[in-house]
Amino acid sequence: MAAIDPGWNQFNFGAGIVVAPGSTAEVALVVGICSRHAVPIVPQGGRTGLVGGSVSKIGEVVLSLGRMNRIERLDPVERVAVVEAGVTLAALQAAALDEGLEPGIDLAARGSATIGGMVSTNAGGVMAFRNGVMRHRVLGLEAVLADGSVFSDLTRVVKNSAGYDLKHLFIGAEGTLGIITRIVLKLDPMPRATATAMFGLPTVGAALETIRLALNSEAGHLRAAEALWRSYIKLTASAHGWSEPGFDLDQPICLLLSLGGGREEALCDEFERIFAQVLECFPESTGIVAGSRRQENDLWRLREDTDILYRTHPAAPSYDVSVPLSEIDDYVSRVLAGFCAIEPDLSPYLFGHLADGNLHIVLNRQGPLAESTAAAVESVLYEDIRAIGGSFSAEHGVGSKRIHSLLATADPTKLSAMECVKRALDGQHMMNPGKVLRPPL
CATH class of the missing domain: 3.30.465.10 (Uridine Diphospho-n-acetylenolpyruvylglucosamine Reductase; domain 3)
Incomplete structure (x- = not known):
């Protein structure tokens, strides 16, 4: 087991034993044995989760699917x-x-x-x-x-x-x-060609309007629309030594876009057309279109290298919310004001999948937070999330880390139905115990 990377959470291998079946039949054999002896099982994949969904403890068995890779x-x-x-x-x-x-x-x-x-x-x-x-x-x-x-x-x-x-x-x-x-x-x-551009924009509204223009493109289809608020892109750009003449990193929000289509030249021309329309409405905007694969990779590295956050702030508390597009601007404003009321210099790094309203929020703090501070932060983040039609967990799941958030924000009837399904399929609570739902007392 010492040769296996525990991934994002050091407690993933707390069980002390890992089994690695090579087929569905072998998984069934292991589960059947564990069922007869009431031994809980924690399934694991790549161990890249951020909410403790793969953590285990003594008395449990970790079941790795790593060998089943065909x-x-x-x-x-x-x-x-x-x-x-x-x-x-x-x-x-x-x-x-x-x-x-x-x-x-x-x-x-x-x-x-x-x-x-x-x-x-x-x-x-x-x-x-x-x-x-x-x-x-x-x-x-x-x-x-x-x-x-x-x-x-x-x-x-x-x-x-x-x-x-x-x-x-x-x-x-x-x-x-x-x-x-x-x-x-x-x-x-797969599209025959892709192109990448990044625009520096004055507001969330400007970013959403730019996305609308890209979605209506006749030259290609929008493949990605990633928002990087100022604090986040300045951190990643500094870490990678990235800069571009004429592109101002002090813009409130940067929008990284990818188009797919038939010809790269036509896609780059389309970005130029979109940018011209953006400038008509938001003349302070800036933009860059990647002119090579290297430049394209450099731009995407600014978005994807989130490890920089955790090297700068070890174990930084992170959150993953979904917010309806029409609510994003007000939501971000409320969150920033709420964090400032908790601590004046509590300033989060914001980035995420703006076209679907998924925001990643990472605090400029080393984790874990004091219990009272963590509760205050989550109160700010989740207070109205259900009322506005959003979700406290967009794509990271519930795991063991966000059970209390699910209990606090979910419809009671939904929770009751989830518990009924759990009892029907796993009455012994042996499948990944302590995740998503709390075991019965």
Whole structure:
């Protein structure tokens, strides 16, 4: 076990024992043995989660899906992939690219995040506004239940109205209802060309208007729209030594955009057209269009290298919310004012997937926070989140870290229904205990 990276949380291997089955049958065998002896199981994928969904303790067994890393089928005609749960996103992306396809979902942890883990947490990423989250990419799946039986629904078609669509119980359940072992994913055609631009803008409203212009593009389709507030981009740009003449990093918000289409030249021209329209409404804006693959990678590194935050502020408290687009400006203003009332220099780093309203908020503090401060911060973040139609967890899940947030913000009837499902599928509470829902007293 010493040779295995514990990932983002040092307590992932608290159980002290890891089993690594190589097939669904072996997973079922392990689960069956654990069920007979009432031994709790903690399933693990790439261990890139940020909410303690893979932490374990003595008396439990960690079940790693790392050996189950085969791409069983990748059909360019069906545009479908059948994969084992341990396949990484990067491996699937590479295999799909050989056929001119892509999974339709992307995120910065692509090299270590596994498809099984992404399904279990209903991962989102930069393309969710266009292609949906993981729930919308899954056609079918296979999972081992708490008694060792195997739920198998490896449907490879989009249209399926044959009774209850039970696969959705396991998507986003974080391994608390069963262990996902195989997945059927739909794939999309990869555009022949892409282009990247970054605009410096005066307001959130300006950024949303720019996104609207890009969504209406006739030359290509919008693939990503990532917002980087000033404090975040100044930190990452400084760490990477990035600067560009004429591009002002003191703009309140920067918007990183990607277009896909038939010809790179046409996409770059389209960015120039969009920027001209932006300047008509917001003349103080600045912009840059990547002129090479290196420049494109440099721009995306400013967004994706979030490790810089945690090197600057070790164990910095981080939060992951979804806010309706029309509410983002007011929400951010309320949060900044609320944080300032807690501590005058409490200034968060803000970035995220602006086209779908997903904001990542990382505090300029070394963690963990004092209990009273943490409670005050969450009160500011979550006070109105349900009332405005948002969510306290956009794509990171609940895990063990956000159970209290779920209990505080969810509809009571929803919580009751979740508990009923949990009792029906895992009455012993042996599947990833202490995650998503609290065990009964």
